Amino acid sequence: MGKHKTPQLDELKKGKWPSFVREIERAASKSERTVDLLGQLEKSYEDGITLWKHGGMVGVRGYGSGVVGRFSDVPEEFPGVQEYHTARVLSVPGFFYTSDTLRKLADICDKYAGGIFNFHGSTGDIQILGFTQAEAEDLFQSLAKIGFDLGGSGSALRSPSACVGQARCEWACYDTMHACREITNYFLDEVHRPPFYYKFKIKFSGCPIDCTSSGARSDLSVIGVWKDNIKIDQEKIAEYANTFDIIKYVVNKCPSKCISFKEGKFTINDKFCVKCMHCIATMPRALKPGDVKGAQLRLGAKAPVVDGPRLGFLLLPFYDINKDKEDGYSYFTDLVQRIWDFWDEHGKNRERIGELVQRFGIGNFMEEIGIEPHPAVVSYPRTNPYIKFDNQIDKEE
Amino acid sequence: MGQEDKRITDVGVPNYEDYLPPIIKDNYGKWLYHEVIKPGVLLHVAESGDKLYSVRVGSPRLLSTDTIRDFANLAEKYCGGFLRFTTRNNIEFLLTDENNIDLLTKEINEMGFPVGGIDNTIGNVIHTQGWLHCHTSASDASGVVKAIMDELYDYFVNPLLPAKIRMAFACCINMCGSVATSDIALVAVHRKLPEINDEKLRNLCEIPTVVASCPVHAIRVVKRDDKTSVEIDKKLCFYCGNCYTVCPAMPLSDKNYDGLAIFVGGKISNTRTKPTFAKLAVPFLHNNPPRWPEVVDAVKTIVKAYKNGAQKGERVGEWIDRIGWPRFFEITGFEFTKYHIDDFRLSEATLNYSNHSTL
Numbered sequence: 001m002g003k004h005k006t007p008q009l010d011e012l013k014k015g016k017w018p019s020f021v022r023e024i025e026r027a028a029s030k031s032e033r034t035v036d037l038l039g040q041l042e043k044s045y046e047d048g049i050t051l052w053k054h055g056g057m058v059g060v061r062g063y064g065s066g067v068v069g070r071f072s073d074v075p076e077e078f079p080g081v082q083e084y085h086t087a088r089v090l091s092v093p094g095f096f097y098t099s100d101t102l103r104k105l106a107d108i109c110d111k112y113a114g115g116i117f118n119f120h121g122s123t124g125d126i127q128i129l130g131f132t133q134a135e136a137e138d139l140f141q142s143l144a145k146i147g148f149d150l151g152g153s154g155s156a157l158r159s160p161s162a163c164v165g166q167a168r169c170e171w172a173c174y175d176t177m178h179a180c181r182e183i184t185n186y187f188l189d190e191v192h193r194p195p196f197y198y199k200f201k202i203k204f205s206g207c208p209i210d211c212t213s214s215g216a217r218s219d220l221s222v223i224g225v226w227k228d229n230i231k232i233d234q235e236k237i238a239e240y241a242n243t244f245d246i247i248k249y250v251v252n253k254c255p256s257k258c259i260s261f262k263e264g265k266f267t268i269n270d271k272f273c274v275k276c277m278h279c280i281a282t283m284p285r286a287l288k289p290g291d292v293k294g295a296q297l298r299l300g301a302k303a304p305v306v307d308g309p310r311l312g313f314l315l316l317p318f319y320d321i322n323k324d325k326e327d328g329y330s331y332f333t334d335l336v337q338r339i340w341d342f343w344d345e346h347g348k349n350r351e352r353i354g355e356l357v358q359r360f361g362i363g364n365f366m367e368e369i370g371i372e373p374h375p376a377v378v379s380y381p382r383t384n385p386y387i388k389f390d391n392q393i394d395k396e397e
Numbered sequence: 398m399g400q401e402d403k404r405i406t407d408v409g410v411p412n413y414e415d416y417l418p419p420i421i422k423d424n425y426g427k428w429l430y431h432e433v434i435k436p437g438v439l440l441h442v443a444e445s446g447d448k449l450y451s452v453r454v455g456s457p458r459l460l461s462t463d464t465i466r467d468f469a470n471l472a473e474k475y476c477g478g479f480l481r482f483t484t485r486n487n488i489e490f491l492l493t494d495e496n497n498i499d500l501l502t503k504e505i506n507e508m509g510f511p512v513g514g515i516d517n518t519i520g521n522v523i524h525t526q527g528w529l530h531c532h533t534s535a536s537d538a539s540g541v542v543k544a545i546m547d548e549l550y551d552y553f554v555n556p557l558l559p560a561k562i563r564m565a566f567a568c569c570i571n572m573c574g575s576v577a578t579s580d581i582a583l584v585a586v587h588r589k590l591p592e593i594n595d596e597k598l599r600n601l602c603e604i605p606t607v608v609a610s611c612p613v614h615a616i617r618v619v620k621r622d623d624k625t626s627v628e629i630d631k632k633l634c635f636y637c638g639n640c641y642t643v644c645p646a647m648p649l650s651d652k653n654y655d656g657l658a659i660f661v662g663g664k665i666s667n668t669r670t671k672p673t674f675a676k677l678a679v680p681f682l683h684n685n686p687p688r689w690p691e692v693v694d695a696v697k698t699i700v701k702a703y704k705n706g707a708q709k710g711e712r713v714g715e716w717i718d719r720i721g722w723p724r725f726f727e728i729t730g731f732e733f734t735k736y737h738i739d740d741f742r743l744s745e746a747t748l749n750y751s752n753h754s755t756l
């Protein structure tokens with residue numbers, strides 16, 4: 001962009017995939033500071049390292065999260081990015097927008113920041129990039145005026161997110177977008193004012209396909225499921241049978257081997273179905289989740305930091321979230337509060353809930369928060385005899 | 398006070414009802430089925446018979462305000478101003494008029510954006526901030542993704558694979574984003590001991606916090622020049638950067654040591670097999686900007702081997718489970734090293750306690 005030579009980045013303007021460099025240049029054509037972003041990035045490409053400084057406190061008054069500080073390590077060379085902070089903005093559940101709102105967001109981003117967004121950040125926030133601490137308050141208030149608020153960062157409840165759910169997906173077993181909005185607003189204080197040892201994430205997926213990756217990414221994962229029989233339309237099955245081999249691609253792929261397809265009749269022994277969604281996703285016109293719908297809760301998923309990556313384990317195999325919706329999600333919020341109280345009492349700095357419950361013992365943890373043990377928590381029961389019984393030796397015997 | 402009274406805080410999550418197109422409001426919770434009617438276009442049919450066409454557009458995630466405005470204009474022209482984003486950074490235009498699909502697609506393509514990413518494609522690559530905007534990054538996320546997708550573009554716009562490939566990139570082991578359960582997961586790693594700056598350490602860091610931050614207890618308190626500092630046991634440190642996260646006096650970025658590891662066969666959906674993490678295929682490739690050719694080659698090798706070897710409907714991990722890891726390494730030509738054998742927590746469970754092996 002004139003001011004800095006960027007031969008390496010120019011290379012990334014070529015090719016068919018849309019170029020992030022073109023996006024930055026487009027923003028830089030209106031924003032002086034973003035010209036320096038381009039310059040600093042080119043220097044990173046030359047030097048082979050990041051040129052952002054570690055740390056630096058930024059934020060808006062009354063909030064302990066939502067703004068992530070970014071300070072350049074080489075501000076003499078690139079004064080425009082001396083401060084180039086990120087605002088995490090709570091997105092619309094399901095990521096729905098209108099053209100009008102997008103334009104307003106764009107105007108705010110141009111006025112107070114560097115003219116670029118991430119749609120969306122990894123957690124699901126809209127990210128506005130490139131403002132200074134001095135601009136943070138005005139940015140924040142402009143967003144608030146159009147109905148947008150900051151999201152979570154640091155040791156907070158990170159902005160929960162939801163799959164598109166009932167808005168556009170026939171498989172959604174509960175109203176993910178509604179749950180996400182209501183529950184986030186209920187816990188808004190925990191989003192804005194970090195109270196925890198470390199981050200806590202909640203994600204809402206409408207069925208076990210788990211489009212939000214909640215089972216790998218959220219400390220608490222809420223995944224829709226049904227309890228009763230899969231609904232079968234035999235006529236539609238017959239239509240599918242004319243187009244592909246149902247035995248090979250559906251019956252034989254069922255993990256619980258509970259499907260049969262004989263003499264044109266498709267049956268499922270639902271007692272053994274593990275609700276994996278394979279048959280339904282393969283023949284969406286013929287099969288549907290049943291009518292008794294709810295959600296499953298998995299706990300403890302996290303990325304590697306600190307003690308290695310974890311997937312969420314099945315804490316609660318079925319919970320009637322559809323009824324809970326009528327009660328303002330009180331069962332859910334009470335349970336979350338019990339989990340947080342437990343974390344508060346037993347946890348330590350930078351320890352995620354998944355690490356804590358492992359350290360504490362899953363069985364003991366479940367007892368503390370009042371969830372009955374059940375065999376679906378485990379892949380298989382214990383194989384060693386090192387059982388720590390609760391009672392001491394019974395002297396009377 | 399006047400000013401203060403007007404300060405707005407805690408507005409919370411926007412009400413999505415304000416952003417839903419009428420067809421979605423009318424059919425909320427009453428959808429019947431959906432299918433892919435052409436590459437990049439989903440049809441959702443409601444119980445009422447209403448039809449919604451979603452045109453999926455790949456984006457680089459990082460978008461300028463003017464591109465956002467262009468998308469807003471297109472949404473107004475073709476679908477009443479309504480659009481959404483997916484969890485994988487795609488834009489979806491929500492159309493009710495089937496005739497607009499091709500017109501919109503044409504304009505999108507003219508803007509330089511692809512329509513695709515549905516069904517048996519390589520979906521948009523979830524990625525993180527990289528050198529562009531994060532202080533712990535060991536690589537540049539956007540650059541690597543751009544380099545890969547330029548080469549694999551056809552796999553985004555056309556369903557050429559046995560099943561979908563979900564690919565993701567994280568620029569450090571903090572792994573922002575849904576990386577670990579991807580079919581192909583790229584993770585940038587440091588490989589050099591943190592460099593301790595004693596003076597900075599004393600001024601900026603809490604020493605007990607620094608010691609406690611290390612997952613392998615490699616950090617010890619020591620006296621240097623009569624002052625308290627820390628030292629790192631180089632036999633234990635695996636360059637995770639946890640200490641740097643809590644203490645800026647221990648940076649570990651280095652041009653010659655930073656690079657990428659590639660993992661394969663992760664899966665988040667519960668369909669057929671249980672969700673599972675991706676496993677290590679390539680322990681390390683150097684950063685080689687601006688186009689990271691070695692990384693692109695390795696990814697292409699995996700995609701090609703999968704495409705040739707998997708049965709219809711099999712994800713990368715299911716394919717490898719069927720053929721076995723020895724065959725995977727044989728087919729791809731990736732070297733199996735001692736680094737592939739896990740030695741962290743839960744590693745015992747990863748060994749083969751049997752005689753099962755393809756010979």
Ligand code: SF4
Nearest residue numbers: 163169172206207211
């Ligand atoms: S998680 Fe299930 S319900 Fe939600 S969008 Fe994905 S497939 Fe549909």
Ligand code: SF4
Nearest residue numbers: 254273274276277279
């Ligand atoms: S949902 Fe999965 S487990 Fe249940 S019948 Fe279908 S394929 Fe089998």
Ligand code: SF4
Nearest residue numbers: 531533534568569573
């Ligand atoms: S993955 Fe690591 S380096 Fe990349 S954005 Fe996240 S914390 Fe920063």
Ligand code: SF4
Nearest residue numbers: 611634635637638640
């Ligand atoms: S980089 Fe990781 S392993 Fe090495 S000393 Fe720091 S915290 Fe410990």
